[in-house]
Amino acid sequence: MDNIVELNHLTIDYRLRKYALRAVADVTLPIKRGKVTALVGESGSGKTTLATSILEVISTPGVVESGTVLYYGNDKPVAVTKLREHELNAFRWREVSMVFQGAQSAMNPIMTVYKQFEETFLVHNRKTPRQAAIRQAKQKTIELLNFVNLDPERIMPMYPHELSGGMKQRVMIAFSLLLDPKLIILDEPTTALDVIIQGYIFKILKRINVELGISMLLLTHDIGVVAEFADYVAVMYGGKLMEYGTVREVFKEKRHPYSKGLIESTPSLLSDIDKMKPIKGSPPDIRNLPAGCIFHPRCDRCMEICKLQEPEDHKLGEHLVKCHLAKQ
Amino acid sequence: MNERLQAGRQALINLVHKMLKFLNGLGKVFFGNPKSVFGTSVLLFFIILGLFGPFIFPYSTDISMLDQLLPPSWTHPFGTDLWGRDIFRQIVAGTSDVLSIAFLAATFSVVLALILGMFSGIVGGFIDKFILFLTNVFLTIPSLPVFLILAALFTVDNPLTFALILMIFSWAGMCRSIRSQIISLKERDFIQICKVMKMSRGHIIFKELLPNVGSYILINFIIVMKNAITGSVGLMLLGVASFEPTNWGAILTSAKNNGALINPNSYMWLFAPILCIAIFQLGVIVLSKGLDDTLNPRLRVM
Amino acid sequence: MDAVKRVLKRIWLFLFQFRYFFMKLGISILTLCAVVILSFILIVNMPGTVIDSFAMQLSIQRRISLEQAMILAKQMLNYDPDAPLFERFWAYIQQLAQGNLGISIKNNAKSVNLILKELLPRTLFVSSISLAVSFVLGTFFGSRTTWRRNTIGAKVLDGYIVVSNSIPDYIFALILITVFAFRLAWFPNQGAYDAMILPGFTLPFILSLLFYATLPIAAYVFSQLSFWTMQMQGSALGVLGEDYINAARARGLPKRLIVRRYLKRNAILPLVTQLAISFGVMFGGAPLMESIFNYPGIGLAFSQAIVERDYYVVQGILLFVSVIVIGVNLIADTIYSIVDPRIRRSA
Ligand SMILES: Nc1ncnc2c1ncn2[C@@H]1O[C@H](COP(=O)(O)OP(=O)(O)OP(=O)(O)O)[C@@H](O)[C@H]1O
Numbered sequence: 014m015d016n017i018v019e020l021n022h023l024t025i026d027y028r029l030r031k032y033a034l035r036a037v038a039d040v041t042l043p044i045k046r047g048k049v050t051a052l053v054g055e056s057g058s059g060k061t062t063l064a065t066s067i068l069e070v071i072s073t074p075g076v077v078e079s080g081t082v083l084y085y086g087n088d089k090p091v092a093v094t095k096l097r098e099h100e101l102n103a104f105r106w107r108e109v110s111m112v113f114q115g116a117q118s119a120m121n122p123i124m125t126v127y128k129q130f131e132e133t134f135l136v137h138n139r140k141t142p143r144q145a146a147i148r149q150a151k152q153k154t155i156e157l158l159n160f161v162n163l164d165p166e167r168i169m170p171m172y173p174h175e176l177s178g179g180m181k182q183r184v185m186i187a188f189s190l191l192l193d194p195k196l197i198i199l200d201e202p203t204t205a206l207d208v209i210i211q212g213y214i215f216k217i218l219k220r221i222n223v224e225l226g227i228s229m230l231l232l233t234h235d236i237g238v239v240a241e242f243a244d245y246v247a248v249m250y251g252g253k254l255m256e257y258g259t260v261r262e263v264f265k266e267k268r269h270p271y272s273k274g275l276i277e278s279t280p281s282l283l284s285d286i287d288k289m290k291p292i293k294g295s296p297p298d299i300r301n302l303p304a305g306c307i308f309h310p311r312c313d314r315c316m317e318i319c320k321l322q323e324p325e326d327h328k329l330g331e332h333l334v335k336c337h338l339a340k341q
Numbered sequence: 342m343n344e345r346l347q348a349g350r351q352a353l354i355n356l357v358h359k360m361l362k363f364l365n366g367l368g369k370v371f372f373g374n375p376k377s378v379f380g381t382s383v384l385l386f387f388i389i390l391g392l393f394g395p396f397i398f399p400y401s402t403d404i405s406m407l408d409q410l411l412p413p414s415w416t417h418p419f420g421t422d423l424w425g426r427d428i429f430r431q432i433v434a435g436t437s438d439v440l441s442i443a444f445l446a447a448t449f450s451v452v453l454a455l456i457l458g459m460f461s462g463i464v465g466g467f468i469d470k471f472i473l474f475l476t477n478v479f480l481t482i483p484s485l486p487v488f489l490i491l492a493a494l495f496t497v498d499n500p501l502t503f504a505l506i507l508m509i510f511s512w513a514g515m516c517r518s519i520r521s522q523i524i525s526l527k528e529r530d531f532i533q534i535c536k537v538m539k540m541s542r543g544h545i546i547f548k549e550l551l552p553n554v555g556s557y558i559l560i561n562f563i564i565v566m567k568n569a570i571t572g573s574v575g576l577m578l579l580g581v582a583s584f585e586p587t588n589w590g591a592i593l594t595s596a597k598n599n600g601a602l603i604n605p606n607s608y609m610w611l612f613a614p615i616l617c618i619a620i621f622q623l624g625v626i627v628l629s630k631g632l633d634d635t636l637n638p639r640l641r642v643m
Numbered sequence: 644m645d646a647v648k649r650v651l652k653r654i655w656l657f658l659f660q661f662r663y664f665f666m667k668l669g670i671s672i673l674t675l676c677a678v679v680i681l682s683f684i685l686i687v688n689m690p691g692t693v694i695d696s697f698a699m700q701l702s703i704q705r706r707i708s709l710e711q712a713m714i715l716a717k718q719m720l721n722y723d724p725d726a727p728l729f730e731r732f733w734a735y736i737q738q739l740a741q742g743n744l745g746i747s748i749k750n751n752a753k754s755v756n757l758i759l760k761e762l763l764p765r766t767l768f769v770s771s772i773s774l775a776v777s778f779v780l781g782t783f784f785g786s787r788t789t790w791r792r793n794t795i796g797a798k799v800l801d802g803y804i805v806v807s808n809s810i811p812d813y814i815f816a817l818i819l820i821t822v823f824a825f826r827l828a829w830f831p832n833q834g835a836y837d838a839m840i841l842p843g844f845t846l847p848f849i850l851s852l853l854f855y856a857t858l859p860i861a862a863y864v865f866s867q868l869s870f871w872t873m874q875m876q877g878s879a880l881g882v883l884g885e886d887y888i889n890a891a892r893a894r895g896l897p898k899r900l901i902v903r904r905y906l907k908r909n910a911i912l913p914l915v916t917q918l919a920i921s922f923g924v925m926f927g928g929a930p931l932m933e934s935i936f937n938y939p940g941i942g943l944a945f946s947q948a949i950v951e952r953d954y955y956v957v958q959g960i961l962l963f964v965s966v967i968v969i970g971v972n973l974i975a976d977t978i979y980s981i982v983d984p985r986i987r988r989s990a
């Protein structure tokens with residue numbers, strides 16, 4: 014198998030008091046082993062929701078309504094949504110780890126950085142004698158902090174609020190490597206950081222992918238990053254998967270008007286700034302999505318059928334396009 | 342002439358329309374959910390009792406030694422006191438007194454908190470620091486002893502002075518929250534836009550800031566009412582406030598001082614004012630919770 | 644010269660660490676000044692006849708002429724109503740600075756310091772036990788019901804909270820003393836300990852103290868418990884929504900550990916400062932509670948002094964209690980800043 018995770022017809026609702034908010038609707042998506050898969054989409058398109066379902070840590074009141082998440086570790090696939098509590102806890106961070114969006118608030122404010130590394134390490138190494146485990150934890154922490162170019166001596170006794178934004182992000186990346194997972198989910202790892210730090214962090218991520226051979230799922234709304242860094246790309250819109258394929262396929266062929274719009278609205282990809290055109294309109298309100306294709310009110314190639322009928326997934330090999338135009 | 346009439350009629354219709362809309366809004370706020378319905382009903386019940394009760398159940402202070410400490414009956418729903426006077430009628434007669442103290446105290450503290458809090462938040466600088474310090478002082482000093490001192494210094498014999506004394510310690514916490522709300526509102530976009538558009542201070546304060554702290558004020562008004570009743574009854578129990586003998590606190594005090602704690606026959610005398618206080622407070626608390634649910638909707642799903 | 648500068652800078656940096664504490668200390672001192680001024684106002688507003696009647700009392704007791712008694716009274720009280728305001732204030736401050744809180748003008752000129760020394764331990768005894776019990780129970784119930792909303796226990800707790808909020812603590816005290824002291828006679832209806840037992844650090848005496856304090860403690864706990872439960876619920880609910888809780892789940896930490904190390908600890912921290920405020924509230928409520936239970940503590944003395952217009956006792960107790968409350972507030976703030984790294988080291 015060359016897929017490490019497969020999402021099959023995954024549907025996730027936030028069950029609010031008055032109604033259910035469908036944040037992810039019927040998404041089928043493979044994540045390739047050893048590769049970087051990017052998940053792009055505007056704010057609110059359901060990226061975080063989708064990604065957290067792989068670890069079964071969707072924020073309350075989110076619930077997987079239907080569909081499966083399959084994880085291919087060694088031999089047998091594991092259905093993550095069916096795991097029991099202790100199996101799930103063993104699976105988390107060991108197999109798949111995550112760098113959360115806004116790493117600022119992902120650490121316990123009243124524990125030092127090292128204590129949190131150690132805590133997680135110990136919980137996952139119950140069988141090792143305690144003293145030995147602590148020694149290993151310390152060694153691993155130092156090694157990882159060095160890997161992300163931080164000074165372990167200085168960082169380990171610090172409290173989270175004492176770290177700068179870029180330092181926090183690197184600490185969290187080191188943290189995600191603690192148990193040598195096979196897949197790392199990176200939720201917008203560079204938003205709110207300046208361009209130089211951004212480049213720096215992507216260098217580290219590239220090394221993790223290439224040197225350590227760890228698969229990655231990268232959530233971002235920055236198309237420029239995708240072009241430079243990812244192998245595969247999945248485009249989400251209003252909770253639905255609009256297009257999936259290799260970066261080459263998606264960027265060259267531009268078969269979906271939404272992906273095309275995203276690409277053409279990114280200044281860094283075009284030499285000619287005059288050609289840059291933002292997508293008109295604003296992201297959809299997922300509480301009441303338009304009938305037919307949910308992108309049609311903003312689409313510049315909208316046809317009659319788009320207003321009436323939702324497009325199917327058109328597949329060309331592994332390249333998937335959810336658009337009536339792709340039919341021919 | 343005809344046109345004028347037409348315009349006048351239109352204006353009148355508009356006015357009625359506006360009033361209906363206002364009433365509708367008021368209804369939505371005060372009857373928006375089961376909690377509010379319960380709380381509003383309790384409050385309305387006591388208000389009506391206070392306004393009209395004394396005419397329906399007039400209270401006479403005549404002493405009748407034959408009717409001493411009667412148990413509850415149809416003629417005396419709560420029985421009679423040591424001097425044979427009907428307790429239910431005493432309670433009815435005292436309602437307006439209790440309510441007016443609570444209402445006045447709440448009004449005074451809200452107004453003071455609002456003025457100082459807004460002033461502090463809007464002006465900032467040294468004045469802000471000073472007001473903040475004042476609230477700090479009032480929040481730290483134990484309030485009941487100071488109530489006692491004030492009640493001893495000034496003879497407390499009408500709702501107004503009573504309310505003024507009770508106000509002294511309820512404005513500070515509110516003032517702080519209003520201040521911090523104003524400061525956070527000031528930073529928000531729409532106020533910045535108002536500033537850029539060079540709208541007058543008056544406009545910003547009355548049209549933009551005030552409505553935004555409105556719900557907070559309404560809810561706190563009710564909570565201060567509750568605290569004022571707790572405080573006033575406490576002062577009466579300590580015997581530092583000479584007062585209208587039919588005030589619930591006064592009835593309670595008189596029962597306590599005349600052996601009601603010991604004599605099982607006079608339990609009703611003790612119990613009736615306690616019951617009224619508890620029901621009133623309950624209504625007020627539930628109403629404040631209901632208003633909180635209506636006015637500050639949070640998606641809190643657990 | 645350079646060395647001096649360096650040393651000064653070191654000292655400055657050292658002190659700078661504690662600037663949060665110094666700021667709080669400054670505010671506390673200012674608050675204290677405000678209280679002193681308030682109690683001085685109380686003395687100034689004392690009617691002139693108060694000193695006259697005190698002098699009368701003295702002249703009868705000590706068999707001296709009224710003029711002599713008047714001079715003696717002014718001396719004993721260290722207060723001359725005819726002196727200019729500033730002089731009176733200065734005399735007052737001097738007296739306070741010597742740790743002298745004045746004397747009672749009703750109770751045989753007993754010194755207020757002595758009254759405090761006798762009665763304060765009892766009030767402290769009752770209020771600290773009540774506070775400890777309600778804090779421990781309240782935070783426990785509060786955190787438990789936050790993530791188990793739909794158990795029967797949680798519903799009962801909700802009901803209790805509403806009831807205890809609608810009944811003021813002193814009314815609950817009235818009910819308690821009526822039922823358990825007068826009607827059932829399970830508990831005493833006055834006093835702080837059994838007069839037959841010799842006071843001392845012995846088990847029977849401590850048990851007797853506890854027995855006599857049971858009803859007052861129950862009344863305090865009844866009202867305080869709901870306060871702490873609500874505070875803890877609010878605080879825990881806030882922490883529950885924090886990202887680090889979800890992140891901890893993602894790391895595979897077991898639920899028990901998350902509740903203990905992440906939720907509870909973070910939720911209890913902000914309650915530490917509340918503890919001091921609550922302490923002040925209890926002290927403030929003591930005059931009422933103690934007079935209902937006839938419990939001879941500082942509160943009962945205070946309310947009696949108010950009724951008897953014993954101005955110096957009133958002033959002295961208010962001052963002392965305020966000092967305690969302000970001090971406790973300061974300590975709580977300091978502890979909070981030590982246990983919460985966000986304040987401790989924030990740059
Ligand atoms: N805890 C929650 N409760 C209710 N609704 C939520 C919750 N979390 C997310 N949502 C809703 O689900 C939808 C998808 O949110 P999600 O966080 O997955 O978007 P996203 O693509 O990650 O956006 P962003 O780029 O801003 O991070 C949004 O409409 C959001 O309002």
Ligand SMILES: [Mg+2]
Nearest residue numbers: 060061114200
């Ligand atoms: Mg997101």
